[in-house]
Amino acid sequence: MTLPLKPKQIEAVFERLEALFPSDTARPPTVKEDIDLFRALVGCLLSAQSRDANTLKAKTQLFERADTPATILALSDDEVATAIKPCGLYNMKTRSLKKLCRAVLDLHDGKIPRNRAGLMALPGIGRKCADIMLLFSYGEPVIAVDTHVHRVCNRLGLASGKSEAETARNLDARAPAWAKVNGHMQLLDFGKQICRARAPKCPNCTLSSICNYDEKQT
Ligand code: SF4
Structure with a gap:
């Protein structure tokens, strides 16, 4: 089991990540971002276990037909499922979306909490x-944990958890x-680039001297 990092080590991890990935205001938006709150939420729902390119295709096809709660509800389940098919699990996601x-x-009177x-x-x-x-939509300082962030945190000893x-x-x-x-973006x-799921680049990793991963490569 990876030992948890101490508070000073955690600070050092984020300082090194900041040096490695300075905040980039010109970065393109992720597939889950949208200036419309409802569309952003739908993009997030559709993204579960789906690659970004497939989520984008599903989102685009759905929003060409309907992009508000009322207009999506007016579509049949088959119409929704066909539109979102590229992102997989489309029958389950159709039920969830409805x-x-x-x-x-x-x-919520059509508003997003x-x-x-x-x-x-x-x-x-x-x-x-x-x-x-x-x-992304409300600009709060929150580290959202997806599969990549979850893996990095648990390997490093930054944070632990069986689930994301x-x-x-x-x-x-x-x-x-x-x-x-x-x-979130830094982790x-x-x-994606260094602490990859397969073959992490430990010998070239800026966090190697801090990392507590049992299987760290040297
Ligand atoms: S040393 Fe290896 S396991 Fe540890 S954070 Fe770096 S790439 Fe990941």
């Missing part, structure tokens, strides 16, 4: 989607406040 639309209309509890109470919206909405949600709760308690502004890029 329930989400219903809840947004009936419980702007706190974690309210977002997570919506059908089909878990901790990751809620945190992505808080970060558990890691997110632990990371939220351990990360310094200043690091939560850019921490995400670090996980």
Whole structure:
């Protein structure tokens, strides 16, 4: 089991990530970002276990037909499923999407809640989607934990958890406040480029002297 990092080591991790990935205001938006809150939420729901390119295709096809709760509810289940087919699990996601639309209309008068509890109470919206909405749509300092962030945190000893949600709760308690502004994108890029799922680049890793991963390569 990876030993948890101490507070000073956690600060050092984020300082090194900041040096490696300075905040980039010119970065292109992720597939889950959209200036329209409802569309951003739908993008997040559709992104579960789907590659970004497939999510984008599904989103585009759906929003060509309907992009509000009421107009999506007016489509048949078959129409929705056909539109979102590229992102996989389309029957389940169709049911979730319809329930989400219903809840947004009936419980929130068509508006999207702007706190974690309210977002997570919506059908089909878990901790990751809620945190992505808080970060990208509402500009809150939140480190959303996806599969890459979850892996990096658990290997390093930055935060632990059996699930992404558990890691997110632990990371939220351990990360310094200043690091939560850019921490999501930095850990995400670090996980994709260096601490990769297969063959992490440990010998070239700027965090190697801090990292507690049992299987760290030297
Ligand atoms: S040393 Fe290896 S396992 Fe540890 S953070 Fe760097 S790449 Fe990941």
